[in-house]
Each structure stands twice: as C-alpha cells, then as structure tokens.
Amino acid sequence: MGQLVTATAYPADVAVVEGLRRGSDATFGALIDRHQGSMLRVAAVYVADRNAAEDVVQETWMAVIRGIDRFDGRSSIKTWIFRILTNRAKTMGRRASRVVPISSLNGSRDGPAVDPDHFFDTRHPYWPGHWCNPPSRWAEGPEDRVATKDAVGAVLRAIAALPSAQREVVTLRDVECWTAVEVCDALDLSETNQRVLLHRARSKVRRQLEDHYEDSCGR
Template sequence: MLKAYMAPGIPEHERLLVRQLKRGQPRAFEQLVRLHQDRIYGLCLRMMGNQQEAEDLTQEVFLTIFKHIDRFRGESSLSTWIYRITRNHCLNRLKFLRRRAQHRRQQLDGIYQADASGQRRHRPVAGEVPRPDTLAEGRQLQTIVEEKMGELSDDHRELVILRDIELLSYEQIQAITGLPAGTVKSRLHRARLELARLLAPYLEEESDRS
C-alpha cells in the first residue's frame, strides 16, 4: 500500500497524527483539539473582535477538519492547513455579518422614511461614540490596539495577525492566503502604516503622560 505524500520537513509526530485522524481515531482528534484550539480561538477572536463569534467559529473549524481531514494532502504542514480553514471561516462570517448589517440598515431607513413626522427620533450613532481623549482614559494600550485593528480592512487585519501576532513566516502566510510573496509584503506594509496612523493619537497621548 502506497503511503500518502507529505511535504518534506513535516515532523514525524505530525505525520503520525494525520494518519490517525484519517483512520478516524477519537484520541487523535482529542489530541488535535488540545494542540490547536488556543491558536484557532485566538485567530478567530482577533479577526472577529467578538468572543461568542470566536467560540462558535472555533467549533465550526474543528468540525470542518473532522469532516474533511481526507482532503489534507500534506503539501503544507497540518497547522498551515488549519490556519487556512480558520481564515476562510472568519472571512465568510465577516461577509455574512456585513450583509446582514446592511439589510438591517435598509430596514431602519424604511422605518425612518415611513415616519409621518419625517424626523429621526434616534440619536445618531456618531453622537454615542466617546471622544478619543475620554476613550483612552483608563484603558490599556493593548485594548486600544485590538480595537483599532478592528478598523482595518479584512485583508489588512489578517496579515497583521498572521505575521505580527502569530509570528508566521512569509512562506506560511503565502500558503494560507494563496497570495504571491510580493502581494503579502506590500499589503502588510500598507496595513502596518494604516494601523500606525490609527494609533498615532493614543501613542502621542501615552508619550505626553510619561
């Protein structure tokens, strides 16, 4: 019987785990969860910015792995393949949430237009957002960074997470995203510049206080 091909450099313990997973061994799946659940959850949380969404997506990712482990061809490491699945789940969920939010906005617009007075009775959202100076008070810089990362585009945010937080190599990021090396580097550069711009007021404030 021919063994399934796996890329050179994949450690033997990972090869063994993959073989056990493909045989449907329950303990292998339990081991997979122990090894990867924290990183999967962390990636989902940073991409989604919501704990409940991250928990739900983490479960969906493991369900996908369980159902489709036979599709793992060993062309990359198992962790890279799992990152790719996690990324796709997050991006699909973000698209769904945006479509739903747009639909709700359209419904609200219809309600406002149907108001006989012609005046909106709700305060504008912008009026509910605190000023940057009050927002920064009492918050740790890490919290502000996470908040501002949520303002990046999905494409930019995922690269900052994969490279600067998860500390993945450019080769791993290419395998996960399917992007050419040049695109990864140029897009990451723009993402870092944008994040620096968003953080500039808070960093200046921290500097003034120190």
C-alpha cells in the first residue's frame, strides 16, 4: 500500500497521486497532456536528438507509474517527475558520450556573459564598472521584435547554443514559465546557482539577439 501524501504541502497533488495509485487512465492522461511538451524540451538539453528525448520521456512515465506508491509528498508531483526525467536524460546523455563539463555548472571556464568592453574600468574615477557602451536600443520595442517569427527563431538558436546547465535553467524559467523555487527543487540547485545560471543565459541570449538585429539592419 502506498504512503500517504502530505496534504498540507501540495494539496492540489493529492487527487492526482490518488488517481495514479488507483490506475486511473484519465488522471494519467491529464498528467501527460500537462507535462509532455515541457519534458521533451528539457530532455533535449541532454540528448542528441528528438528520438532520444522521446525515449527518455517514455522511460520517465514508466518510472512514474512504477514508483508512485513511493511518492511521499515532500515535493510537488511535477518536481518529482522532472527529477526522474533529468536523471534519466543525464544517464542517456553520458551513454552517448555527451557528458556535461563541470565548467558549465559553475561558469569557472565560461566566458563573460557580456563583453567587458561594454563597461568602464573598475578604476574609473566616476563610474567604475558601469556601462560605457550599453546594449543598443532596437528601432522597435523588444516586445514587437520578439513577436516576429524571425526573432523567435533567433532566440531559440541562441538558447540551443548555451551550455547545457544554462540552457536547462533558461528553458524552464523563460520558455516553460517555471518559478525560481520550482527550478531549484527540480534541478537540485541552490537559489544562488539558479540565479547565476539564469543571468548568464539571459545575457548571452540578449547578446545574440542584438547581434542578429545589427546584422539584419546592416543588410
């Protein structure tokens, strides 16, 4: 018999967990509809192609069914599912010799998120470390630009080029609209590490988007 789920922490999950333990097809189908797309995108951070990502997601759902009796409610059901997913995706990625370098986690060998030439020297008498060459203002508002198909493609290409840890965090935060707490719980990150990875990722994406529009305007 499965453990009781703590109703006070994540009350919305109680009915879901109970339905899964009863073998409810409706509950399982609703869970798939809610998370399948996000799971594929996160799995793709670690594995080489969509087929491999689909395999990871399939294995994750099977693990959810097999392990639901051991779910104890200390995290949300979504967090629990994505922890299973990322662990399996990392394992498959390692098997395919796509090991994530440790530098992508702590940024120790990563280049600066923004070109240092954009800032005054730290010894500047009035504005040490401040912008001397801020990001260029686009002719249209960023919202108008990003709304275009061309801009969306540029953003997705920029995200795809990020180190995997940064790509995972920015995908969950800015593509899937997760909260910082959810990302930290799902990826087992400290709040500080999550914030640093997100800042680096967003800075690089913005820089790539600026380069994209500068090239477009120059043509």
